Amino acid sequence: MKRFADLFTALDRTTRTLAKTAALTAYFEEAPDADRLWTIALLSGRRPKRTVNATRLSEWAAEVAGLPMWLFQASYDVVGDLAETIHLVLPDAEAAPDRSLSEWIADIRALAAQPEPDRKAWILRSWTELDGAERFVFNKLITGGFRVGVSQKLMTRALSRATGVEEAELAHRLMGNWTPETTSYAALITAPDPEADLSRPYPFCLAYGLEGGPAELGPAEDWIAEWKWDGIRGQLILRGGQHHLWSRGEELMTDRFPEFARAADFLPDGTVLDGEILAWDAETRRPMGFSALQTRIGRKTVSRKVLAEAPVILRTYDLLEEDGADLRALPFAERRARFVALIAALPPEAPVALSPVVDFAAWDTLAPIRETARAAQAEGLMLKRKTAPYHVGRKKGDWWKWKLDPLTIDAVMVYAQAGHGRRANLYTDFTFAVWKGEELVPFTKAYSGLTDAEFRRITHWVRRNTLARFGPVRQVPPEHVFEIGFEGIQKSTRHKSGVALRFPRMLRWRDDKPVAEANTHADLLQMLEQYG
Amino acid sequence: MVLEFRDEGIYCPAGRFHIDPWRPVDRALVTHGHADHAYEGHRHYLATHAAAPVMRHRLGEIDLEGVAYGEVRDIHGVRVSFHPAGHVPGSAQIRIEHRGEVWVVSGDYKTTPDGLSEPWEPVRCDAFITECTFGLPVFDWLTDAELAAQIDDWWRANRATGRHSAIGAYALGKAQRVMTMVDASIGPILTHGAVENTNAVLRRQGVALPDTIRMTPETDLKAHPGALVVAPPSALAGPWLRRFGPVSTAIASGWMALRGVRRRRAADRGFVVSDHADWAGLNMAVRETGAERVFATHGYTAVFRQWLEEQGYDAQIVSTEYGDELLETEEAEV
16 A cells, blocks of 8 residues: 555645656556556546445544544544544554555455444554555545545546557546446456447546637637536437436436436437436426426436426537447537437437527627527537537637626625635635625525635634634624625525525625625515526 | 733733733733734833844834743732743743732743743643644644654755755744754755844844855855755745746645645645644643643634533633734735
């Protein structure tokens, strides 16, 4: 594990991409195959299953450290990471012989079959045998959360350098359903069998946000505009008589959206579509809004009732494979013509529909169209270059999202709570309120949007202006106004204010604005009326 | 009550003086020269001889009287004395005795010696007002020797690859501690102006520091390859650092014990160098005072109070306007 812990330390210590790539490349060149495979898995989010639950681990660590549970919990609240908290409170370890990453993981996986006293004994012994970064990494493995600040792209690049396999090809090989238990390093990286995994998706092509206007993108006739839908990005795969639905986060969502079982009735085998999953009103042929789709998110099994109330479709905006052939190198206009031919004539009961082109003659006529996005139940526009291939990952230049400006409201800060992890010693989580007569009604929380310097300033103020404490939450006097930006507003029975916001964040600290001039509850209700 | 907690600071009604007040008062007893304890605007200051030069340097022409460690002063029938706190050179805990009852205000303190500050001494008392900046069991400092080895290794490795090593450390205390801790034979030590000004004050009062070179716009960096650059943390984030070319950055702070905070600072390295007591140090200090009543001030007060109560102390929280180490190290200091 020492080699892997050293890699982890090297990656954690630097913010330079070059240094990270170099450390990873060196690791991939030297490590044994089994460790390489597990490292690729860990860095692409494929963690070993948790075999000990977090509560037990916390109890055992507190017991070893001689701490009452509430104090362990208070420490965890500040540190924000269970693996790190355990590591920090445990006494120093004694040295023990080194064992490889894959050996440790094999032992951790074997825990699942053991009775709890044995598990506990093994964990406690391991804590005495691993020190420093190794113990922290071990805790990360047993708690199942492993994030190292290395993107999959960076990992793929290093692997490409170490193996000589081209980066885009590797990115594709690393997609899909594999785990270190179901494959080997050779089968995954050096000699893959393309037929082995029919569910394997293509890496998603991602867009950058457009800063400023589109005029700098060159002639308008080189571009296609589409609505940017507010749903879930999905890749629908029809191969070998089966269908698979993948999320952008490489999560297999097939069972969650049974509607797509019917896709094979309408589309030929060997088809892969990219599009947006939306809750869909078949009568009006319009999306139902994100609140409807939310009833479908996070549900593993879907009841008949939910299925009837919020049926989904895939609004298709790209075709990656046709008749089993990879089309990604074709120009977008060509791919588009092909999927229009596939989908345009499908009957309304098909679970796929076309994401239409937004026609425009020149850039300056497109701007006012974008302003109508909310009425079209979109978040803005997507701009795609007609000649562009379907890129691997995020690449600047050919795909742009041109989102609407957020809705805004000026609100008064009323409660503050300290953050954790990166923000352990700063007040960063705030509750905001609007006026209802003389009363301030809380309506949203927001955590992000301020600079570090602003967070330090507000932290300084919160510490000196606490009216009351409710556990970790501090009530503060209503003295500061913030402009809150959000993407949508919905009616809510769970909140006293009667509304719930989508993606609320702080856009600006309105130092210039007196508290009395913050917005009112009536303003919120009017926004609900208009945009809800 | 020997001491009261007022809006302007901690007050002794019998002695008619304040301790580390944050609003202007008539008579202020000051534990040490950090800006969140030694405020400007008081009519009369009392501090240790060793703390006095830095306070004069920072606060200008003030009416400041010096006192030796352990020397007892009678102020309106109240016996007052200053005792080493081990936080920075000149830092003190203040002992107040009135009608046989003894209270101690800890100021900021560190229980382990660092070879620079006068080593902390326990002071027996009935009531102890203690900071608890790092009052959580996750804070467990390494020894100075271990820390020095870490910093030396980093410096050496950078020097070997043709890079400067820039370390952010608070100008009073932490900066001097870093430069005395490292192996000065590795290379030259360059200092930011704010650090060197404090160095000059401390050297004049007899504090032994290694040789340093003040950075000015004219300094020829090529003449000092692989130097260790000691600067306030704020300077590492600004344009000041750009002239160094290839440079590795580090922050010296107790907060660097937390990975999240370390990552937020986006420096290459975070060394866990603190001039406050860690969890074990705080507990040891409270125990050694023999106090039955304990007041927790700045830091993780709620947690530390509850912990002390469970250990059988009469523990309370006091709100003060003393900063914490993070704000100290992150705020600009010129």
